[in-house]
Amino acid sequence: MTDQGVSLDVSAPAPRPGLAPRVRRMKERLLTADYEICLARARHYTAVYRETEGQDPALRAARALERTLEKQRIFIYADEHLAGTKTERFLSTPLSVDRGDFLRVLQMELDVLEKKAKPFKISDEDRSCFWNEILPYWDGRTLHDLKADKWRRWGVVSTRPSPRGWRDAARFVRYVGRDSLQKILGANLHAPPSLRRLKNLLGLRHELAFANPTPVVYCHDVQGHLCLGLDQVVELGMAELIRRAHEKLTRLDPGDSRGKAFLQAVILSLEAAIRYSERFAELAEAQAREATSADERRRLGRIAEHCRRVPRLPASSFHEALQSAWMTQVVGEIQFGTMDVFGVGRIDQYLYPLFQKDLRSGALERAEATALLQEYFLKLSSNVSPTPEVGMESNAVLGNSQHCVTLGGVTPSGSDATNELSELTLDAYAEMRGAVNQLCVRLHAGTPAGFVRRACEVFRHTNGIAFYNDEAIVPGLRADGYSDEDARDYTVVGCVETCGHGDTQGCVAGHDFVLPAALMLTLTNGAFPPAAPGQQAGFSSGDPSHFDSFEGLFAAFDRQLSHQLDTMVRAIAGKDEAHAEMLPAPYVSALIQGCIEGANDVTTGGAKYDFTSIDVRGLATLVDSLLAIETLVYDRKELGLNELVAIVLDDFAGQEALRQRLLRESPKYGSGDAQADALALRIVERIHGHVQARRNVRGGRYRVAYFSLGNHVVDGLFLGATPDGRRRGTPISNGVSPSNLVKPTGGPHAGMRSAAKIPPAQASSGIALNIRFHPNFIKDGRGLDTFAAMLKTYFSLGGMHLQPNFVSVETLRDAQLHPERHRDLIVKVSGYSACFTDLGRSIQDDIIARAEFGADG
């Protein structure tokens, strides 16, 4: 352990043990592995869905999972002490053909993915299977198709005839401009043209609208994004869950055929998971027989022993508990497919009893526990998704599904939950620079100071931690309807989303709302941004010539907001209905409290808590834009609103002086300006006001979050200039962070103070505050103490979340020039962590452009 006292000596960094050789080898393998496309899940799902047409959807889902788990080839890789593979390739993703979204990606861009600088590899056999068997079967049968059909019928997307569509396309292309278009199309521009690509492009020309029905609203096909009850499996074992399902089956109303099918599907899925684990036991036994060294035989023997027992039975040791949790997670990922995001919850709580027992009995050494946790971290980051080109500007490929780990905070009864395992996990993480998963550290007033400081110190080495404030978050969750105990037991899912532990259908991601686009539609009465092919015509919220005052403008903006949120809610309803009708998730449901008890799937409202989250982006860009208009148009009356809007639509051509004044002369969010902060709060309050009375199709509430992943960069590509002086094609602001365009004269804490004012109950799904510090800021013990004290102060003011980056502009620029030297450089994007060198250029530039604090000295 390191000295927890105040060290003033820069020359004495905390002693760190270094990675165990086997963990170092596993980490190296992960960071250098090929990205591959594996069709195993796709083939088996296709076969089962073909055979079971017309049968109950829950049973079909269970049968398809069962077949995959029976037939998919499995592997135990060198050095592994935890077994469980998701695909037949080392680094790949179970392809969600049934959902259909990533099928579309491959249909459009498989050729491109194969030819990237870091390509996705696919075997010849799989490629031909994809085009000739998989794609033709699923055409018109995926969840995406069902959702699209509903959206068309409900008018969520446009059904205008084609000639008009071509005009729309031309207008859209003119609006986004050549530079942005190039970035949106990315490597597509350089891929060799082929008849197939041309046919696909024409066939899918409306595809944008089926994720993005208006320029403001995104609604993707994923559901879920939740925390599985891994704790339940570790403590009870799946056999107990199966017993409960059987018991419920016997007590079920005989007329409840849906409930019956659901419970049968649950039992099938859990039994299949148990058998999947047993296959690993058999493989380990076979490999042990061939093994030449005693160490290898011991390693494989232990895997076999563990996989025979768990996840079927309660785990009996720390090692077995991690094995149980990992195998349970693996099967969840296979069921959900690409972009599954399952937070693994509070591992320092549910693994603690066995950790403590093993440590006391001498069965476990700390070094061994550390290495196991590190292997677990690596496994959690072992995922890649074939991101479409437009996403490449903002996203990373490796570790794209963020399975975050939550530590610390309070127990369900409210006492301090920090324990020895929390500390050990932190220490294990300190060595994991380069593993992309994130560590979520919960703090409360009673968190031991040494733990806070240690977390800050670990941060210095890894950049992968975000801090969460129980004092602000727990009351927000209570306001959503969580019981006191369940609210205190929250965990983090995905990026920053706060969610119940194994009891919540969170739907925390996939529904994104772009505020600056809503403002531009208001300012142009629905004309700009122009509708892309298939998108709804812009909503007319009023003629801007009649906005006599700022309040007139704000009222129109509020109408636009209301209309767009209404569209969002209808879009989500279409997707959710499609999930309920076509893609129930019996395996996931088995691991969420309430579903077995109520004989009801998560997709139809079976979870104990049910929510849908709307993730809002570009708050600072919106606030700064509105205040720039208020200052120049309404207060000083220097020019008319229409005049200003015309200049903005023209991307400030010939108006650089005016643009500079827009950038500088009005109040800015996050700079310590009370007026700007007040406007931000007013907007947050309006958004919450519009959604709080609404319910999703399962009866759950809507919650609001403010984070942007890296998508604020993509939003920027689709958006012309804005009145805050932002130019066409450049990123909008991220999360609740101040705009990159604003000179940060108030210091890093000015942004914290603005974020702290946002009422947790109105943003209960989470916020992301990104602040980039120069490493000099915390270069010594004193800097570290000051940073920890700043964090506590921000939290005492009511802040919910902070994710600092401690990396200098020089380092980031060097990483752009020499990516090979910085493969393990991790940065926070907005919510999630990623390898910097794996990110698209635009998001790299956006991170560099963020204000940097503390470079002096």
Next chain:
Amino acid sequence: MSPLGRVFDVSKGCVHDGPGLRTVVFLKGCALGCPWCHNLEGTSHRPQIAYDAALCIRCGRCVEACPRNPGAWALDGTDAWRDGCDLAGRCVEVCPSGARRKVGRELSVEELVREVLVDADFFRGTGGGVTFSGGEPLLQADFVFACAAELATRNVHVAVQTAGLWPRRHVAELAERADLVLFDLKHCDAAAITRVMGVDGRAILENLDALLATDVELELCVTLVPGFNSGRDELEAIARWLRQRPRVPAVKLQPFHRLASGKAALYGTRYPHADTTPPGDAELEAAARLLREHGLPVVAG
């Protein structure tokens, strides 16, 4: 009437000038002529107009607005048209991009205190406060002491960063008003100081002695400048001299840096040390080791 201070920057969110999170108030005017000075705005007591060519959008409004009618805007990006500038400041007012900035504004004690108290929450939470720096803040001692007295009533920690050249009579009040004095010691050889900075080196060392005779918390900061004070002999001399003082203060070492090269361009001058290589980490570490061997408590800088 409360004294006015002439300030060139109020920098928030600093961490290297005293404990906790700090607001550093930079005051204009300094008598020393350190060739490596990195706060060029601090040397002159007069306001200045800075010009940042990187921000300039070449709109020419500054030239048009100038009451001296300097004629046409020279598109070469130089600031030659400002020769004979009488600091009317019209160019700053009309500049849309912030390329032209007036450096040096007059503030009352109340105004300054109001401005820094915005951060009272973070001062309290981090044990931070306000650091007066410059320039030489004690050339405006009345203003600094009045602010410090006012901040003391709000329990805000006050540090004063000084190069030590000011009338001896300030010692008692400085010791009383400041919670921490950050003393920039250039050298312990009065003659060397006089030679390089052109001021009375003895007065500086005597002021330091007088401060060490009080009980004010004091931290010495030595900026290592190659060719002036970073050699083994000079460092040993500094160490020996400090060992003879009434009490031995903590010493912080920092390398001279060239950040001012860019700044010099803002004022149309050239930074004389632009070609000197700053000491690296190894040199800094060696210097710290040397001072420690002589029994000095060296803290990280």
